Amino acid sequence: MELRPLGGTGIAVSPLGLGTVKFGRNQQVKYPRAFEIPDDRAVRELLELARGLGINLLDTAPAYGTAQERLGRLLPGPRSDWVLVSKVGEFFEGGRSRFDFGFHTTVAVVEQALRDLRTDYLDCALIHSDGDDLRILEQEGAADALRELKRRGLIRSHGISSKTVAGGLRAVELLDVVMVTCNLEYNEERPVLEAAAAAGRGVLVKKGLMSGHLRGAEGVRAAMAFVFSQPGVSSMIVGTIDPGHLRANVRTLEAILG
Ligand SMILES: NC(=O)c1ccc[n+]([C@@H]2O[C@H](COP(=O)([O-])OP(=O)(O)OC[C@H]3O[C@@H](n4cnc5c(N)ncnc54)[C@H](OP(=O)(O)O)[C@@H]3O)[C@@H](O)[C@H]2O)c1
Numbered sequence: 001m002e003l004r005p006l007g008g009t010g011i012a013v014s015p016l017g018l019g020t021v022k023f024g025r026n027q028q029v030k031y032p033r034a035f036e037i038p039d040d041r042a043v044r045e046l047l048e049l050a051r052g053l054g055i056n057l058l059d060t061a062p063a064y065g066t067a068q069e070r071l072g073r074l075l076p077g078p079r080s081d082w083v084l085v086s087k088v089g090e091f092f093e094g095g096r097s098r099f100d101f102g103f104h105t106t107v108a109v110v111e112q113a114l115r116d117l118r119t120d121y122l123d124c125a126l127i128h129s130d131g132d133d134l135r136i137l138e139q140e141g142a143a144d145a146l147r148e149l150k151r152r153g154l155i156r157s158h159g160i161s162s163k164t165v166a167g168g169l170r171a172v173e174l175l176d177v178v179m180v181t182c183n184l185e186y187n188e189e190r191p192v193l194e195a196a197a198a199a200g201r202g203v204l205v206k207k208g209l210m211s212g213h214l215r216g217a218e219g220v221r222a223a224m225a226f227v228f229s230q231p232g233v234s235s236m237i238v239g240t241i242d243p244g245h246l247r248a249n250v251r252t253l254e255a256i257l258g
Contacts, residue, residue, distance in 0.1 A: 001054035001254060006083075006234045007202030009157040009176050011123050013083050015228070016253050017057030017204065018050050018246070019239030024067030027095050032212050037065075038241050044074045049243050051077060053250045059179075059204070059237045061087035061128055062109060062116075063097060072117040079119055085204070086113045087128035087161060089142055099130045103141025110149050121153060124177055124202075127160040133167020136160075143174055161206065168192030177202035179237070183210045184226050197232025208236045221252050228256055 003012035021029060026037055038046070050058075058075075060068045068086060075082065088109045091098045110125055127142050137143055137160065146158035159177025162168040165188065171178050172195045180189045180196075182205045196203045208227040214220055227236050236253075240246050 001250065002257075003056065004234055005202075006124070006157070007176060007196070008200045009124070009202055011083055011156060011202075013057045013235045014055045015233075015235050015257060016055055016250060017059055017085075017235045017237040018055055019206070019237045020058060020060045020067040020071060021064045021239050022241045023060075023064065023070055025063075025065030025092065027065075028092070028097070030211050035241065040070070040074060042241070043070055044076065046241065046243060046246065047071075047074060048076050049246055051081060053247065055250070056081060057083045057085065057235055057237070059085045061090065062113065063087065063090040063092040063128060065092060068113060069116045072115075072119075075117075083123040084117055084119065085124040085126060086110075086117070086122055087126045088146070089136070090128035090130065097130075101127065101136045101140035101142040103145045106142045106145035107149060110145075110154055114154065122155045124157045124159060125149065125155045126158070126177065126179055129161055129163050129167065131163045133160065133162045133164045134170055137167060137170050137174060146175070157202065159202065159204075162189075162192070165189055165191050169195050172196050172199050172201050175201075177204065179204040179206050181205075181207045182227055182230055182233075183208050184223055185210055187230075190230065193230050193232050201232075202234045203232045205230075205233055205236045209238055217248065217252070220249065221256070224249075224253050225256050228253075
């Protein structure tokens, strides 16, 4: 797959990224079917397959159970083959989410991500919003902490996985990257995509396949075509633990992008 710029970050990403929720967590998730977390061999093979198909972008988070630590253990190839995106602010403990967007917590969470992922930098750290985007951006320490971590070289770029139009628009002013929900059934955050495109920010789309609530191959094609008809999209992050789906998703997207 041909890489594209992640806004003005200097980072080049595959238009299809791999989401890793299902690598480490099967509680309190909204997928259509229950699933078993794949074993180490299956995760390793999926990562090898992704790399072979030209995917370089992996999206993870401390809130995805064991996903981040497993990536650190199982990631094939040199670090430079991958663009690693992780998050700050959300913790998933004892089957429940807890949030902390403080300055010192944010620094500690990124430092832990580096240990988990066995690396000395993240390509991007996103604030994992609880829905109160504006308050987090304007009243909590997380954004300042991410700027400080970028200055120190521990992260190459920063952003927010946002949930509101107002928060997404503010993030376009303050940060390098926005991660926005965009799909055939929900496109209320399109003004954020437009603003990000105009400002040259990186845009990652989450839940583009409606978390799997789809009808067959044609449903996947229509969902992907819709996402890539929107302005400014750098990459669509699709979560899968099925090698057949991963192959099909790459084929489908390549046909759409030409
Ligand atoms: N707040 C946040 O920051 C946030 C929130 C949500 C998501 N995300 C990120 O975005 C990623 C994607 O979001 P998501 O997992 O909610 O939604 P998604 O990518 O829209 O959907 C993932 C679901 O679609 C299924 N799927 C994938 N390819 C398919 C295909 N070809 N045919 C049929 N089903 C297919 C997967 O099942 P199979 O495993 O069976 O393929 C999985 O259950 C996450 O993994 C995560 O990295 C971030």
